């Protein structure tokens with residue numbers, strides 16, 4: 032490490048992150064490792080000597096974003112010696128093919144190689160570096176050093192990879208099989224975070240419900256309850272959950288601990304049994320509805336959000352309407368909706384992508400229009416109520432305007448006379464739109 036520390040001393044590095052919260056957390060960890068070796072993370076890409084692009088491979092469009100970004104960096108790479116590295120899911124999926132015939136990239140680093148990021152960056156100053164390939168077990172690296180983007184809420188990755196192989200999804204190929212982080216390492220990190228004043232942790236993994244401590248065999252509900260016992264920590268969240276792995280014991284653990292937020296991201300993907308089965312999701316519509324009823328029975332206020340894919344191969348209009356009906360019945364607080372995009376190596380890539388682009392586009396608009404109405408209605412119900420908010424942001428334009436989220440993960444923008452960044456605040460809600468609530472701070476905790 033000593034020679035690397037010298038090698039990176041003062042080196043200005045910019046990390047651009049695409050994709051999910053796991054990528055965000057990985058970037059925070061890479062930035063921490065690089066900074067500990069003497070590098071200087073910068074906020075502007077134009078000030079950097081090294082740019083690391085942390086990528087997402089989940090849809091074709093995510094991959095296109097990488098290529099247009101790489102294109103924009105090329106003149107500085109050619110003329111001014113900028114070093115460009117690609118990290119994340121596309122790095123692992125495409126490997127050396129990313130070097131390209133004209134050499135547009137200097138290093139490629141897959142998610143399991145992040146603990147070696149300092150040596151990789153150091154070596155890339157004199158030669159091309161390819162560092163990909165999956166390890167079989169969890170590798171520690173940089174958790175406690177992470178340079179966090181949020182002053183009050185911290186991402187804590189507890190597992191990597193996915194064993195589910197949903198028919199449309201490239202994640203098991205880009206992130207490999209499931210690997211679990213040792214429980215003691217997770218608890219050590221969150222004790223440290225609580226000690227430094229963090230109020231909230233969000234456990235991350237592609238499929239957190241199947242977590243098992245590789246050392247003791249303790250399961251996910253047990254991890255949640257142990258985290259709930261840590262002093263100073265007030266809110267605990269986790270994502271992503273898979274409906275087929277959401278056990279009654281997990282519902283019970285959530286209900287039993289007031290620190291576990293009454294909020295859950297529970298991807299449905301589609302509302303019809305035919306599509307769910309072709310997607311190989313492992314549950315039926317009825318199972319999902321039963322789980323939602325159980326959760327709401329134990330935690331009436333629980334806020335549920337979901338992911339929806341429209342236009343999966345063979346999706347008929349009648350099947351699509353079952354997705355709309357499910358949205359109407361369940362009334363999610365938020366959804367992420369996507370047009371199906373065929374991905375390499377996946378089972379669905381062998382099916383004909385037979386829903387015409389125009390139909391996919393219209394279905395996506397239908398989903399989004401319906402959901403906007405639902406969210407407007409749900410959020411209007413908060414006007415006149417007082418809600419607790421964890422303040423995590425501050426307006427750049429108006430110093431009295433702050434932003435945060437409530438327990439249900441709703442975005443709340445509010446006015447406050449004093450600086451409340453990083454604090455819990457009670458906010459009186461005075462107005463609401465489909466995507467956020469607005470109000471005034473009436474008490475700082």
Ligand code: SAH
Nearest residue numbers: 089199200237271298338339369370371372
């Ligand atoms: N592990 C998580 C997240 C996977 S990727 C989960 O199981 O939900 C995030 C979302 O992207 C998925 O939930 C799905 O809705 C969407 N997605 C994944 N592959 C896709 C594809 N090929 N086309 C369109 N959307 C996709």
Ligand code: SF4
Nearest residue numbers: 193195196197200202
């Ligand atoms: Fe992809 Fe399915 Fe695994 Fe989620 S559970 S990462 S959608 S394969």
